[in-house]
Amino acid sequence: MNTKVHDILRRNQLSVTASREKILNLFLTNTRALAHADIEHKAGERFDRVTVYRTLQTFVEKGILHTIPTADNSVKYALCKNDCFEGHHHDNHYHFICSVCGKTECLEDFVIPSVKLPKEYLANNVEIVVNGVCGICRKK
Amino acid sequence: MNTKVHDILRRNQLSVTASREKILNLFLTNTRALAHADIEHKAGERFDRVTVYRTLQTFVEKGILHTIPTADNSVKYALCKNDCFEGHHHDNHYHFICSVCGKTECLEDFVIPSVKLPKEYLANNVEIVVNGVCGICRKK
DNA sequence: TAACTCAGTGCAACTATGTTGCAAAATATA
């Protein structure tokens, strides 16, 4: 198994276990975001559902993954960039979901525009999800 | 029951039934967005869960309600403004969720900023959810 | 490398959430 996977786990004070290695590896080898169900099935010899839930939860807590809410009420998970690894998120990018191929991706290079709020309101976090058609699907 | 409720239903070619009246009335008397569970419980004498699901689905299809995805994987529903009533949405506003009181509201007066996308990409719909603290909770 | 400790896993059982088919009831229309 990839030594990078091992490093990420250790850097976050997590024991290196088979399920964590496999699940984390899925994210490193996929550019797109994955839903819980994707993980449960893609993991080949699949793990107990409970293990997948707990592993994802742990990764989110540690800042290894972040969640992307989607309109159809399913949460997807995606890798955080390196500067999230220390435990605090820098989720200043937004997300794109292709309505044709279903691909969900982080648009890392685009910074969230500032949003206006009513007076007295305080914003902690701004989630932006763009639904549309990706470049590959438009060419078909 | 409110005659306004009756009007909205008829304008959308929907039969006026007790459950539709009650559920729609909940939205008219609440400024905040409601989750499925809220509706099921707030409706007092509660309706069958299936009826609530189907009623909400119908309202969304007709453009009476729109959905707001939240990070915790629960979809909330909110009334559309009058110009949605004819069946096509004008969801050019964004949403705010207060992390203290849980209130979810539509910020009708703020227009979605334009977002940049990679070349070739096409945006159909942009969902923005701002998490933070509302004015009332900040003063406490 | 053997033994110990504790985090992590898997199972079972459960709750919550959402869906479908169908018969009964209510609504709209003439």
Add this chain to the structure above:
DNA sequence: TATATTTTGCAACATAGTTGCACTGAGTTA
């Protein structure tokens, strides 16, 4: 008011997510 059509409620099911507990396996120390 009678009839055609919608809507509802029930039952049964499917999927998603949670909790407690016993066991396994990873990390650590000698």
